[in-house]
Amino acid sequence: MDLGAAAFPVAERSVTVLDSAPVGRRYHRLVLDAPDLSARSRPGQFFHLLCRDGAGGGPYLRRPMSIWRCGAGVPLGFLFHVKGRGTAALAGLRAGDALSVLGPLGRGFRLEPGWRRILILARGVGLATLAPLTVAAAAQGIAVEAVLSARAAADLMAEEFAGGSGAVIHPVLDEDGGSDPARVEALLRARFAAARPDAVFTCGSNRLFLLLQRLAAECGIPGQVALEQQMGCGLGMCFCCVRQIRGEGGAVVNLRVCAEGPVFDLQAAMAW
Ligand SMILES: Cc1cc2nc3c(=O)[nH]c(=O)nc-3n(C[C@H](O)[C@H](O)[C@H](O)COP(=O)(O)OP(=O)(O)OC[C@H]3O[C@@H](n4cnc5c(N)ncnc54)[C@H](O)[C@@H]3O)c2cc1C
Numbered sequence: 001m002d003l004g005a006a007a008f009p010v011a012e013r014s015v016t017v018l019d020s021a022p023v024g025r026r027y028h029r030l031v032l033d034a035p036d037l038s039a040r041s042r043p044g045q046f047f048h049l050l051c052r053d054g055a056g057g058g059p060y061l062r063r064p065m066s067i068w069r070c071g072a073g074v075p076l077g078f079l080f081h082v083k084g085r086g087t088a089a090l091a092g093l094r095a096g097d098a099l100s101v102l103g104p105l106g107r108g109f110r111l112e113p114g115w116r117r118i119l120i121l122a123r124g125v126g127l128a129t130l131a132p133l134t135v136a137a138a139a140q141g142i143a144v145e146a147v148l149s150a151r152a153a154a155d156l157m158a159e160e161f162a163g164g165s166g167a168v169i170h171p172v173l174d175e176d177g178g179s180d181p182a183r184v185e186a187l188l189r190a191r192f193a194a195a196r197p198d199a200v201f202t203c204g205s206n207r208l209f210l211l212l213q214r215l216a217a218e219c220g221i222p223g224q225v226a227l228e229q230q231m232g233c234g235l236g237m238c239f240c241c242v243r244q245i246r247g248e249g250g251a252v253v254n255l256r257v258c259a260e261g262p263v264f265d266l267q268a269a270m271a272w
């Protein structure tokens with residue numbers, strides 16, 4: 001099943017904030033009243049958000065944000081790391097405020113018929129991008145195992161990730177050395193041997209992406225990766241988000257993350 005076909009027309013809309021709250025030490029969640037946009041959003045797609053603070057200031061360019069929660073009857077949600085001016089303005093929004101959103105945009109994750117088990121490897125806020133995939137997989141009877149990497153237990157956001165999907169989570173943390181690449185590799189090899197996944201998915205770390213790409217190639221497991229790139233238009237027109245991707249026959253091609261991605265085949269994507 002293709003979870004990623006962009007629905008058209010893409011809407012630019014002013015919507016109302018339902019909930020805005022800090023999550024853990026460095027993250028923030030924003031939940032919006034946009035039932036129709038939520039119903040046609042797919043895991044792995046994103047919205048381009050106009051980040052205005054209370055005084056109407058904020059950066060000129062919109063900021064791309066993965067869909068964290070979506071679906072029929074589910075309020076549209078985003079979960080983000082408060083980094084700079086744009087995300088700080090978003091975090092300053094309160095229930096009842098208006099927010100201009102553009103989307104849903106891009107191509108999301110694909111779940112193939114017949115898959116019974118997937119494995120997700122996510123780091124930091126990459127888990128926000130992969131969270132809705134757990135819900136979509138569970139709805140199709142696909143079991144989800146996830147290796148979540150974070151600095152500390154306080155940053156893990158396991159509940160925000162699993163969203164009631166029943167995903168089995170293996171935390172790996174910087175604070176106890178569990179996120180060391182050699183230990184993550186050993187854990188992945190053990191999970192592949194115990195319950196070989198039909199596909200693997202990743203987002204949030206170049207290092208983990210390269211590790212999963214190598215192991216998946218070695219074991220013949222297909223995979224997908226959600227890439228991040230700074231964006232201008234978000235609509236495929238400005239070409240500021242171009243990344244090199246291995247095309248047919250291994251030739252390197254330049255593709256737009258906002259239009260041909262942000263989700264790409266794991267073996268086609270290239271390190272950054
Ligand atoms: C498709 C897509 C989905 C994303 N989904 C999420 C998400 O779900 N949650 C989340 O926290 N973040 C997500 N991001 C990253 C998010 O867009 C940036 O963190 C945000 O634009 C930073 O804006 P700012 O104004 O707060 O910070 P800025 O002041 O613009 O930047 C602060 C720092 O973040 C870096 N940065 C800015 N934009 C990006 C980017 N696009 N990718 C990587 N680094 C960037 C800058 O180089 C700088 O170091 C996503 C990015 C893309 C392309």
Ligand code: FES
Nearest residue numbers: 232234238239258
């Ligand atoms: S951001 Fe403009 S083409 Fe991708």
